[in-house]
Amino acid sequence: MANKAPQIPSIAEFMDKIKSGKIFSEIAKEITESQLWTSSFRHGYADTPRNRVLQIASNVWLHLHPVKMHRHALRIKFTWCMGGITFLLFLSTVVTGVILMFYYRPVGEYAYYDLKYLQYDVPFGMLMRNMHRWAAHAMVITVWLHMFRVFLTGSYKPPREFNWVIGVFLVTFTLLLSFTGYLLPWDQLAMWAVTVGTNMARATPFLGNEGPFAEFVGVTPRYDARSLLIGGSIVGPPALLRFYVLHCIFIPLIAGALMIVHFWRIRKDGGISGPL
Amino acid sequence: MAETKGKEKKEEVVDTIWSRRDFFSLAGWASFMAALGLSSLYFARLLFPRVLFEPSPVFKAGYPSDYTVGAVSTKYIQDQRVWIVRDEEGIYVIFGLCTHLGCTPRWLNTESKYKCPCHGSGFTKEGVNFEGPAPRPLERLKISLAPDGQIIVDKSKKFLGEKGQWGEPGAKLLV
Numbered sequence: 001m002a003n004k005a006p007q008i009p010s011i012a013e014f015m016d017k018i019k020s021g022k023i024f025s026e027i028a029k030e031i032t033e034s035q036l037w038t039s040s041f042r043h044g045y046a047d048t049p050r051n052r053v054l055q056i057a058s059n060v061w062l063h064l065h066p067v068k069m070h071r072h073a074l075r076i077k078f079t080w081c082m083g084g085i086t087f088l089l090f091l092s093t094v095v096t097g098v099i100l101m102f103y104y105r106p107v108g109e110y111a112y113y114d115l116k117y118l119q120y121d122v123p124f125g126m127l128m129r130n131m132h133r134w135a136a137h138a139m140v141i142t143v144w145l146h147m148f149r150v151f152l153t154g155s156y157k158p159p160r161e162f163n164w165v166i167g168v169f170l171v172t173f174t175l176l177l178s179f180t181g182y183l184l185p186w187d188q189l190a191m192w193a194v195t196v197g198t199n200m201a202r203a204t205p206f207l208g209n210e211g212p213f214a215e216f217v218g219v220t221p222r223y224d225a226r227s228l229l230i231g232g233s234i235v236g237p238p239a240l241l242r243f244y245v246l247h248c249i250f251i252p253l254i255a256g257a258l259m260i261v262h263f264w265r266i267r268k269d270g271g272i273s274g275p276l
Numbered sequence: 277m278a279e280t281k282g283k284e285k286k287e288e289v290v291d292t293i294w295s296r297r298d299f300f301s302l303a304g305w306a307s308f309m310a311a312l313g314l315s316s317l318y319f320a321r322l323l324f325p326r327v328l329f330e331p332s333p334v335f336k337a338g339y340p341s342d343y344t345v346g347a348v349s350t351k352y353i354q355d356q357r358v359w360i361v362r363d364e365e366g367i368y369v370i371f372g373l374c375t376h377l378g379c380t381p382r383w384l385n386t387e388s389k390y391k392c393p394c395h396g397s398g399f400t401k402e403g404v405n406f407e408g409p410a411p412r413p414l415e416r417l418k419i420s421l422a423p424d425g426q427i428i429v430d431k432s433k434k435f436l437g438e439k440g441q442w443g444e445p446g447a448k449l450l451v
Binding site (some may be wrong): 020192195196199200222223227228231232233234236237 | 320323324328329330377378379394433
């Protein structure tokens with residue numbers, strides 16, 4: 001055992017290292033040359049253009065991205081980054097929403113009290129609920145602004161017209177997510193908002209019992225678009241459960257699938273449109 | 277090589293519409309789509325349960341003598357969402373559901389009208405819309421007399437004023 005006493009640097013020397021920033025490269029060297037590191041990663045990463053392309057192209061999560069971007073695509077004045085912000089907000093609602101699901105029960109007797117429990121007795125529960133709520137509100141705003149920007153810059157024109165249509169579906173599903181989530185607090189505001197909202201379904205052509213052509217289809221108040229939505233004739237516990245399933249499973253899955261197509265088509269249609 | 281050989285063979289057979297492969301492929305897809313379509317129908321039907329756990333649409337509303345001529349009774353608006361109105365002819369039931377977007381209006385006795393707090397629709401004592409966005413009169417519900425002499429209200433049967441149904445039997449209890 002070569003029991004050599006470790007050299008303790010003087011304080012002045014140590015401060016010099018910190019000031020000059022050498023300390024970081026020394027720590028990095030210490031880590032990357034350790035046995036744990038070298039046995040885990042085997043070789044270094046050469047930051048070459050080829051490797052950068054491979055990083056994107058060979059990664060299942062990143063391959064939807066273009067391997068190279070036009071400089072103009074990064075111009076915030078042109079894109080407002082509204083699509084990206086919308087997606088970020090969607091991810092926030094997914095994460096906070098899943099966290100809320102650990103406490104929330106979509107049952108008439110429990111829903112409202114679970115909400116109060118989350119807000120007042122669960123640490124960070126209020127934060128999670130408000131993050132979910134505000135991210136959802138913000139997403140509705142940013143998705144409209146994104147649509148507005150795409151319209152103003154003419155980015156809906158061929159060859160991007162298919163992606164515009166996908167986007168129209170996405171804005172619809174964003175609004176449906178917002179609407180279905182609105183019932184879940186199960187308070188007076190939620191009840192009446194959804195009562196009013198689903199009453200409109202009565203007027204659906206063909207499928208609503210008060211809508212045009214209803215007599216040809218033979219729909220009744222008991223069997224029509226509205227009762228399909230709320231699982232009965234009044235906004236009660238079955239409506240809560242249906243909206244919960246739509247809100248947490250059905251619509252996010254469809255919206256997620258459409259988002260994948262949306263992002264992929266940006267790349268296939270020639271990247272983010274540039275200024276003329 | 278193999279491909280061109282297959283093509284040559286295919287061209288030899290001319291007296292069939294589909295090749296065996298096309299037929300099986302088509303049959304496979306057809307049965308898959310049929311199964312999918314049928315399952316979708318099952319699912320659509322599944323969303324309409326046979327039994328609903330909801331309050332009964334029928335309830336008893338006391339005796340005709342409980343109601344004074346010319347008055348609007350708000351006795352059942354809280355529990356049953358109806359007003360019971362008696363005029364010189366008889367008794368009828370007005371459903372407390374605004375025909376605009378479905379809020380519950382309030383009966384304002386001093387102004388003698390139903391007023392919706394949501395968007396300001398107003399209805400006369402008879403339920404006829406006269407102000408605000410409501411497009412049609414308030415709906416009336418079926419009223420009848422039980423053997424014990426009590427009034428029976430059936431909320432599942434509606435009478436629409438704009439369709440001239442207020443004169444139909446069941447829309448008014450003549451007393």
